[in-house]
Amino acid sequence: MVHHYHAQIYVTLRPSVLDPAGTAVQSGLSHLGYDTVEQVRIGKYIELTLRAENETAAHEQVDRMCDQLLANPVVENYRFDLKEIALSVGVTP
Amino acid sequence: MKFGIIVFPGSNCDRDVLWVTEGLLNQPTRMVWHEDSQLSDLDVIVIPGGFSYGDYLRCGAIARFSPALQATIQHAEQGKPVLGICNGFQVLTEAGLLPGALVRNRDLHFICDRVPLRVERTNLLWTQAYQPGEIITLPIAHGEGCYYADPETLAALEAKGQVVFRYSETSNGQGVAENPNGSLNHIAGICNSRGNVLGMMPHPERAADAMLGSTDGLRLFAGILAQVAAIA
Numbered sequence: 001m002v003h004h005y006h007a008q009i010y011v012t013l014r015p016s017v018l019d020p021a022g023t024a025v026q027s028g029l030s031h032l033g034y035d036t037v038e039q040v041r042i043g044k045y046i047e048l049t050l051r052a053e054n055e056t057a058a059h060e061q062v063d064r065m066c067d068q069l070l071a072n073p074v075v076e077n078y079r080f081d082l083k084e085i086a087l088s089v090g091v092t093p
Numbered sequence: 094m095k096f097g098i099i100v101f102p103g104s105n106c107d108r109d110v111l112w113v114t115e116g117l118l119n120q121p122t123r124m125v126w127h128e129d130s131q132l133s134d135l136d137v138i139v140i141p142g143g144f145s146y147g148d149y150l151r152c153g154a155i156a157r158f159s160p161a162l163q164a165t166i167q168h169a170e171q172g173k174p175v176l177g178i179c180n181g182f183q184v185l186t187e188a189g190l191l192p193g194a195l196v197r198n199r200d201l202h203f204i205c206d207r208v209p210l211r212v213e214r215t216n217l218l219w220t221q222a223y224q225p226g227e228i229i230t231l232p233i234a235h236g237e238g239c240y241y242a243d244p245e246t247l248a249a250l251e252a253k254g255q256v257v258f259r260y261s262e263t264s265n266g267q268g269v270a271e272n273p274n275g276s277l278n279h280i281a282g283i284c285n286s287r288g289n290v291l292g293m294m295p296h297p298e299r300a301a302d303a304m305l306g307s308t309d310g311l312r313l314f315a316g317i318l319a320q321v322a323a324i325a
Contacts, residue, residue, distance in 0.1 A: 013196075017241055018275065020201050069158075072151055072187065074194040075241055 002051050004087050005058040009080040011071045012043035046070055049085065058082055094318060096122040097135035099161045099181075106142035106178065106298060113301040113314050114139075120318065130160035137174045137317060138165050140181030142234070142296060152195060152237045153183035162188060174218050174317055175290045179235055182282070182292035191285055191292045192250065193242030195235075199275025203236040207307075208273055210281050210295060211261035214254055217284060219291045222316030228261055229309040231295035233273065233281075238294040240276035240283075247277055258282035258293055 013019050022040040029037045048065075052058035062080055071078040096114040100107045107124060115122040125132060127145075132138065140162075146155035156162055162184065169175045169190055177185040185191045198204060207230050212223040223229065242250065250256055258281040260272050272279050274294075282293030297310025 016243070017196060018199065018239075020197055020199055020275075024201055069150070069154065072154070072194055074186070074192075074243075075196055 001053075003054060003058070004085050005050055005052060005055065006083045006085045007046075007048050007050065007058070007062045007080050008083075009046040009048070009062065009066060009070060009078060010043060011046065011066070011076050011078045013041060014075055014077055017075045043076075055082060055084065094120050094136045095134060096120055097125045097132055097138045098122065099125050099127060099138065099140050099159075099165065101127045101143070101145035101156050101159065101161075103145045103147055104141050104143035104180070106180075106296065109296075109298045110139050110141050110178070113298045113311065117301060117311065118314055118318060125161050127156070127159040127161045130164045132161070132164040132168055135168065135173075137176070138168055140165070140175070140177040140184050141298075142179030142181060145180055145184060148180070148237075151183075151187065153180060153185075153187040156180075156184045157188035166190060169285075169290050172287060172289050176219065176313075176317075177290075177292040178296055178298065179233075179238075179294055182294055183237065185290065185292040190290050191283055192246050193240055193283070195237050195294070196239045196241050197237050198235070198239050198273075203234070204238070204273050205232075205234045206273065207232050207300075208271060208281075208295065209261045209263045210258045212257070213259055214257050214284075217257065217288045217291070218317050219284070219313055220257060220316060222312035222319070228263065230300070230307060231297055231310055232299045233295050235274070235294055238274045238276065240278075240280040240294075242277065250280075250283060251278065253286055255283050255286065256280055257284050257291060258295065 022042045026040040066078040098107050114120045183195045212227045215225045260279040284291045297313040300307040300310035
């Protein structure tokens with residue numbers, strides 16, 4: 001039986017890569033008075049829904065997608081959460 | 094010698110390259126639409142600057158899946174010359190033909206300028222018309238041109254002499270070394286270990302016609318012309 005899953009994917013810059021945009025946002029927060037902020041790192045959030053036989057298969061698919069396209073492993077790390085969903089929720093049959 | 098210029102939706106320096114190879118150097122040149130996978134008639138492939146596929150997700154990330162780029166990878170694996178300029182350099186790193194990645198400029202700005210570069214290697218197909226250590230000036234125009242690689246990769250690039258162009262101080266030796274975008278080791282252009290694939294952020298095609306003020310970039314194209322003609 002085919003199941004449907006919702007993946008929430010977080011792509012972040014590897015710690016060794018400078019994030020000038022994060023630094024600029026930190027400066028903005030500081031100007032607003034939030035001088036308690038010690039570091040800002042900006043990443044990407046990607047949502048997708050997919051079909052798979054089971055959760056293990058879905059996990060493998062999303063992992064490969066991240067590795068091959070959604071993240072660039074040279075400069076980015078990724079992690080994701082996977083949740084089974086009913087077909088009717090936000091999925092085109 | 095036949096040149097091919099890959100045209101993606103969003104490429105915008107393709108016709109500038111055409112002007113150099115066909116207009117200035119009188120070489121047959123074919124514009125290759127990104128859906129075309131028949132590139133076997135080409136001697137040299139150029140991936141031009143621009144914003145391929147809108148630079149969605151990451152610069153160059155989507156372009157690498159196109160049929161034309163898959164065929165370019167085969168072309169490169171046969172040892173034939175490939176040049177990636179600006180967005181083309183980003184595409185080559187995303188495709189794995191060159192190591193490392195190009196990330197957001199250190200100061201966040203899109204930089205449009207002319208910068209001095211030191212030619213680090215002149216025994217390549219591409220750079221044999223330059224003098225070792227020569228300082229040339231080429232235009233840059235990019236927002237994501239900061240070269241990054243992990244320390245091991247960077248050390249290997251340096252050890253194997255794969256850094257071809259480096260942001261430099263000006264030719265008269267005045268002033269400190271310039272690094273416009275924060276690139277590690279001031280890297281502006283690198284080649285693969287075999288030397289046939291070159292990626293660079295500066296635009297040699299925009300410094301090729303004397304009418305536009307500089308011909309420092311023309312020698313890159315003229316050099317490979319002489320070199321490949323000599324082999325053939």
